[in-house]
Amino acid sequence: MKTVYYNATFFTMDKENHIFDNGMMVVQDQLITYIGEHSKERMKDVDHVVNLNGKWVMPGLVNTHSHILMTLLRGIGDDMLLKPWLETKIWPIERQYTTEIASMSAQLGILEMVKSGTTTFSDMFNPNGIDPNIVMETIGETGIRGAFSYSIFSFGTEEEQKMNLLGAEQFSKDYKKIADGRLTTMVAPHSPYACTPEALIESARIAKENDLMVHIHVSETDFEIQDIENRYSNRPVEHLRKLGVFDQPTVMAHGVVLNDEERAILKQYDVRVAHNPISNLKLGSGIADVVSLLEAGVKVGIATDSTASNNNLDMFEEVRTAALLQKGMYKDATKFPAQTALTLATRGGAEVIGMGHTGSLEENKKADFITIYPHDKEHLQPISAAYSHLLYAARGSDVCDVYIDGNAIVKNRICLTIDEEKVISEVNRLQNSLLNNL
Incomplete structure (x- = not known):
């Protein structure tokens, strides 16, 4: 599966700390095969195209x-x-x-x-x-x-x-x-x-x-x-x-x-x-x-x-x-x-932790990345100061999507791999039982 992600600002967190305002990332077989400026040529011969609609993208x-x-x-x-x-x-x-x-x-x-x-x-x-x-x-x-x-x-x-x-x-x-x-x-x-x-x-x-x-x-x-x-x-x-x-x-x-x-x-x-x-x-x-x-x-x-x-x-x-x-x-x-x-x-x-194959958006690294949609969040404005906001203003609750190995784990703030409702219900029941038995 070859997927192109485009129309986003990419914060690579590589050694050169590249930022691509009108960026594009290509993911194939769990790996990033291209990260850089938007390229029409790279839109060809792909299985899936994802328009990120102006989101910020950074490594997980x-x-x-x-x-x-x-x-x-x-x-x-x-x-x-x-x-x-x-x-x-x-x-x-x-x-x-x-x-x-x-x-x-x-x-x-x-x-x-x-x-x-x-x-x-x-x-x-x-x-x-x-x-x-x-x-x-x-x-x-x-x-x-x-x-x-x-x-x-x-x-x-x-x-x-x-x-x-x-x-x-x-x-x-x-x-x-x-x-x-x-x-x-x-x-x-x-x-x-x-x-x-x-x-x-x-x-x-x-x-x-x-x-x-x-x-x-x-x-x-x-x-x-x-x-x-x-x-x-x-x-x-x-x-x-x-x-x-x-x-x-x-x-x-x-x-x-x-x-x-x-x-x-x-x-x-x-x-x-x-x-x-x-x-x-x-x-x-x-x-x-x-x-x-x-x-x-x-x-x-x-x-x-x-x-x-x-x-x-x-x-x-x-x-x-x-x-x-x-x-x-x-x-x-x-x-x-x-x-x-x-x-x-x-x-x-x-x-x-010995996992240098992740942690940055670079070619041949694992496609582990997250997205933030800043346009409707007052604490992430003015949007031009995006890099500053990632440290001094962003919250975990701002995260929209999460991909690991190129697979969507969270989509639009819904976790796709865990039954959220069940887990929340069960942990409250189990904690009550645990404390009552002490």
């Missing part, structure tokens, strides 16, 4: 760290610090999960993501009490692209810890590449505080033997830094480096509390950072110095974390917050300009 957004199985926990445990929030709210509730709860929560999270413009995500989940195979199958049916990873913990008895590692290793083997390559997995030790050194060494082994990336929470709070120093006489980054975790490409969620020496280590080992500004603010964890990370040559992507700590999955809001925080922290409006911010939410984020 990339959420580099999420927890979609926690979407059902939105609004639970608000206004708490990270450690008590996890230990008294999140983890106890997750221990009551069933596969049905996990599957519905995943669908709700994906529904929210795609309808707000996210086409690619990287996630880690707590496997306790659920069948991860069914959940992964459910995710595959939604059409989204991403990495869904089995969290490794060092909780419970020695036998329970062993089973957790065995489960994670089997999941890594089974789901390295599925759904026609749209979905993969990473090896996901939860954090240096929730995993023993032995579990972290095993995580590194599993990642190396299966040629997978690592996804882990690191350096999120001052308390974590002190805790790991007290336990192991090293800060988290050095602790993980010594255990060999960074020997495989690693996505480090948060990175709020880092020093210059640690940023140099991240650069040396190609450790990438998933920056979660709103979650870090809500949990009182602090503000990551993203400007210093970028100046040190560290790859950075933008992320939402879970709706239990955010409380939404709107990447437009997330990237705007990221930009404004850096400007405010440095008291310098030139820091973190729009081009940098939007790159981190698209092409840069895709590179962070």
